Amino acid sequence: MANPDPHTAHQHGSAFDRVKTALMTGGFKAGSRLKADQIKTRFGLSASAAREILLRLTGEGLLHQEENRGFHVPEVTLQSLNDVMQLRALLEGACAAESIAHGDVEWEARLAAAHHKLAHLEQKMREASQLDPFIEIWTRTDSEFHETLASACPSSTLRNARQNAHERSRMHAICILPTYGFRDRTVPEHATILESALNRDVSACQAAITAHLESFSLSVDVLSPPTRHHLKGTK
Amino acid sequence: MANPDPHTAHQHGSAFDRVKTALMTGGFKAGSRLKADQIKTRFGLSASAAREILLRLTGEGLLHQEENRGFHVPEVTLQSLNDVMQLRALLEGACAAESIAHGDVEWEARLAAAHHKLAHLEQKMREASQLDPFIEIWTRTDSEFHETLASACPSSTLRNARQNAHERSRMHAICILPTYGFRDRTVPEHATILESALNRDVSACQAAITAHLESFSLSVDVLSPPTRHHLKGTK
DNA sequence: AATCAACAAAGTTTCGAAATTTTCTTTTTT
DNA sequence: AAAAAAGAAAATTTCGAAACTTTGTTGATT
Numbered sequence: 001m002a003n004p005d006p007h008t009a010h011q012h013g014s015a016f017d018r019v020k021t022a023l024m025t026g027g028f029k030a031g032s033r034l035k036a037d038q039i040k041t042r043f044g045l046s047a048s049a050a051r052e053i054l055l056r057l058t059g060e061g062l063l064h065q066e067e068n069r070g071f072h073v074p075e076v077t078l079q080s081l082n083d084v085m086q087l088r089a090l091l092e093g094a095c096a097a098e099s100i101a102h103g104d105v106e107w108e109a110r111l112a113a114a115h116h117k118l119a120h121l122e123q124k125m126r127e128a129s130q131l132d133p134f135i136e137i138w139t140r141t142d143s144e145f146h147e148t149l150a151s152a153c154p155s156s157t158l159r160n161a162r163q164n165a166h167e168r169s170r171m172h173a174i175c176i177l178p179t180y181g182f183r184d185r186t187v188p189e190h191a192t193i194l195e196s197a198l199n200r201d202v203s204a205c206q207a208a209i210t211a212h213l214e215s216f217s218l219s220v221d222v223l224s225p226p227t228r229h230h231l232k233g234t235k
Numbered sequence: 236m237a238n239p240d241p242h243t244a245h246q247h248g249s250a251f252d253r254v255k256t257a258l259m260t261g262g263f264k265a266g267s268r269l270k271a272d273q274i275k276t277r278f279g280l281s282a283s284a285a286r287e288i289l290l291r292l293t294g295e296g297l298l299h300q301e302e303n304r305g306f307h308v309p310e311v312t313l314q315s316l317n318d319v320m321q322l323r324a325l326l327e328g329a330c331a332a333e334s335i336a337h338g339d340v341e342w343e344a345r346l347a348a349a350h351h352k353l354a355h356l357e358q359k360m361r362e363a364s365q366l367d368p369f370i371e372i373w374t375r376t377d378s379e380f381h382e383t384l385a386s387a388c389p390s391s392t393l394r395n396a397r398q399n400a401h402e403r404s405r406m407h408a409i410c411i412l413p414t415y416g417f418r419d420r421t422v423p424e425h426a427t428i429l430e431s432a433l434n435r436d437v438s439a440c441q442a443a444i445t446a447h448l449e450s451f452s453l454s455v456d457v458l459s460p461p462t463r464h465h466l467k468g469t470k
Numbered sequence: 471a472a473t474c475a476a477c478a479a480a481g482t483t484t485c486g487a488a489a490t491t492t493t494c495t496t497t498t499t500t
Numbered sequence: 501a502a503a504a505a506a507g508a509a510a511a512t513t514t515c516g517a518a519a520c521t522t523t524g525t526t527g528a529t530t
Contacts, residue, residue, distance in 0.1 A: 087393055160296075284513095475526105477525080481523085482520080488514085491512070
């Protein structure tokens with residue numbers, strides 16, 4: 001079977017994961033139409049396999065569909081960024097509260113470990129001149145930290161909702177944020193989240209999470225007010 | 236084109252809506268396997284059309300899928316009921332807070348109207364001996380009330396998440412709750428929600444919502460402790 | 471008699487093409 | 501020349517069948 005796109009096609013994981021990863025790492029322009037043929041040839045899939053993947057991603061809220069007009073990458077605006085961040089803050093906060101209530105020392109240790117890795121990486125990023133080479137690994141490490149924070153929440157329903165909101169927020173960040181969401185202030189923000197979680201201080205932890213996520217929206221506001229060249233994708 | 240199941244096939248709406256409605260009104264046993272052939276013949280669809288619908292419903296969290304083992308109606312347990320209700324309370328509460336912050340008099344009027352219809356219906360239900368004939372209309376009216384409550388929330392992201400959680404909670408209620416979720420205490424609970432919303436009292440409103448949704452779980456606990464005959468669907 | 475392997479049946483997924491709808495281009499009319 | 505209509509091209513959706521996987525049954529072996 002042919003792999004027409006050597007850059008993406010020979011990676012591990014299912015075809016679904018490969019397309020999702022491409023989407024989450026900015027492989028498609030925001031607002032752009034996602035032609036089935038495009039997917040077909042780029043990932044070496046048949047028409048129906050491609051369609052099935054697009055349907056799945058639509059179900060997760062990572063794509064939109066218009067009847068008889070195919071699939072779109074959602075338009076990203078300051079408004080939609082705020083909305084997604086607000087939802088994510090709500091769910092991250094609820095998961096954190098549950099984790100704090102139910103997590104044992106094992107959880108604390110895993111959280112401390114995840115933060116240590118993240119802090120180490122972010123320290124290097126502060127000192128580096130070019131951020132781009134770090135973005136992919138940082139995205140993963142940041143996700144792991146937040147996932148670990150939520151991991152002691154007993155409700156898988158809540159954890160899954162959080163995970164989904166996180167993915168959607170990441171897609172937005174990739175599209176609209178200058179350095180994909182990393183800034184110097186990210187370092188102390190993560191530290192505050194860790195500290196309050198280990199102190200079992202629910203409201204402090206939720207406040208820290210909200211502050212962390214709201215600061216994303218602000219960084220758009222300041223650096224590039226009305227429209228960005230990223231935004232007008234299609235034509 | 237043939238419509239093999241006259242009971243469901245000639246209804247309005249897309250095939251997707253028809254299947255979804257069947258799912259939400261208890262047309263399939265919880266935990267049961269959802270064979271594609273079954274859907275195919277019952278709704279007069281081709282194999283791929285049926286599959287597409289099942290994929291969509293899976294994306295909304297209304298079905299589960301196991302690789303090469305098809306689609307299942309999610310297992311309903313006291314645990315999962317609690318989880319879904321907790322998520323729903325969180326999202327209903329957040330939407331209500333936003334509505335209270337942003338809703339105008341028009342919103343208040345629509346909310347009062349929706350509650351009036353609901354209260355009228357619920358009063359009749361309290362006096363009736365048989366609840367079953369009311370369930371379908373009550374389900375719709377209850378949904379409309381909660382949707383109206385959320386309707387002044389400016390974030391469609393948040394509103395959609397709420398709507399989805401509501402649908403999932405309804406599917407659980409249909410499966411596990413004796414009278415599908417209606418009890419005498421439902422009447423004052425809805426009244427309290429309305430009152431606190433109109434008073435623009437966010438924390439009272441959220442408390443009322445939480446109390447309303449938590450009372451569902453309790454009604455399972457009391458009436459049928461460990462296992463119910465509904466639960467073991469497949470064999 | 472119980473265990474295991476081979477076989478058969480049922481069910482799920484994948485495929486490539488036909489049918490439908492939308493979109494773009496060209497032609498005709500005012 | 502602009503607007504409307506007709507036609508062509510492109511893209512999306514739908515379809516029925518082939519390929520593959522799981523599940524259930526029968527028969528052979530210890």
